[in-house]
Amino acid sequence: MHSELRIRENYNINSIQNMKTLVLRLASLLAIFMMCGIQSPVQAQDNKIYTSNVDKSPIFNGEIGSEVDYIIDHYRRPADAPEKVMNVEIAFVVEKNGKLSNIEIKGHQHLTSKGVEERPVPPSVKKEVMRILTTMPTWTPATKNGKVVRYKIEFFVSVMDRETKAKEARDMAEAREKKIRESKASGKVYDITDTPPSFHGGDAALISWIKANIKYPAKAKEKGVTGRVLVTFIVEIDGSLTDIKVSRNTAPEFKAEFEAEAIRLVKAMPAWNPARNTGVVVRYRYPCPIVFK
Template sequence: MKRVLFIAVMIPLSLQLTAQSVSTLQDTARIYTEVDVNPKFPGGLKAFDSYIDSNSVKILKADHTSGIVIALVLIERDGKVTMPKIVKSLTHATDSAAIYLLNNSPLWKPAFKNGLPVRSRWPAVVRFNGAQYTQGENNTEGKIIKPKYVEVTVDEPNPQNSVDPKKIYKMYEQAPEFPGGIEKFALYLKQNFNLPPNSNGIKGRVILSFVVELDGSLTDVRVARGLSPDIDKEAIRVISKGPKWHPGIWNSKPVRIAFLTHIDMPINP
């Protein structure tokens, strides 16, 4: 998988960068498709099926179609299910019910990457069995006597796999990247960053925010956290005058992405 952020460790007249120094600052927004530990519904697959069975009767009619709906969901770092998208449809009613039940499901155990919880894509298989309803008025075990029909609509306003070319996204499937990757980025900084006079001894980190446009150009370059006016100004200059980046990807298409990178400055005396 490609790295998301870059660190440039600067000393007077030189810059050094190592693979081990890659920051995880932006990883909280990254969506992983390859993880070390998969996300999991609390209790496992049988518990998930039980959750669907016990709740689908509340929103589907008794004669609903039986079968499988597959939805691609985003499991957040706290286990919340978001952004379900139907990838295998059954009927409009069951598709709508699947979206509703996934959006309202208990918190999952999130995926883990390198020992940390991460956001991840996961295909959720929602099985709809023939509904069974308890007959009669007595309901001492708390079973559902009859279905309570609920009007459910699919809460996906945009067609699947569509992107808005004007929207600035804060999440991505593939991060924007400096051409050539992290090593080329470090080399570019080494060759082009001009250490301002009287900046020796300043230690810390300049965090830069910017938008990576569809064509890879950078706009709205700003200092999110600075060190000194001179260093901040030079950081903006060197990032702004650099080559175009490879744009970020969302739904398999290039999109405008709000991105962060930073430059660490341990200045030797």
């Protein structure tokens, strides 16, 4: 009996010692893993850098592309920069806290007769762009499955000094004004443009406005006469409507009443968004059906 108790006591002591040894070994291994930077599968997944396949991509200042505007607005051309405009490719990781890491700045690659070549970025320009990126406000990080994740972004930007930027804006404004003057002088009326004119709020808003403002001719309404009047008009460059004409009238009777109401309705419309062609506002003849039913 006594020998049996001693065996059990020795077994328990040995078990405790073995457990302590195992715990110490595990602690040592964990310390080694941490020193070597070895991560568990969960940690590795948690630190993954995404480039796609997320629920929401990171965004700066709440608007897509605003990071480019921010960089251009804050760029101060270094005195030794060889060119007024520099094409730069930027890459960085938006961390979970919205800050940037792993920032890369390199020259823009372009195709030449010798193949793809990269024009290097001068150190002073690279330093200036780095200054902007490291001091810019935090981003809204990417999310996946309801959790914030790390995300790598790459984009191209042309940086320039304030003077060059201001001159470029002036040149564009002058060119636009010149095209507008030429459009007015020529009196040309388009029926096909890059961007056609539109009623404020779009087609749905136009239909709603017509329904709310149309006055059905009383006699036609009493007799249940329906009709469709196609009215054409010119949307001027200021959005006003001119040269209002009836192009077609399908009403079997009361044609004059339907046409008069259709023209009155168009004259009462608010100004439209004018048409644009190659970025310039132009005159446009627009067909608008007015339905009576």
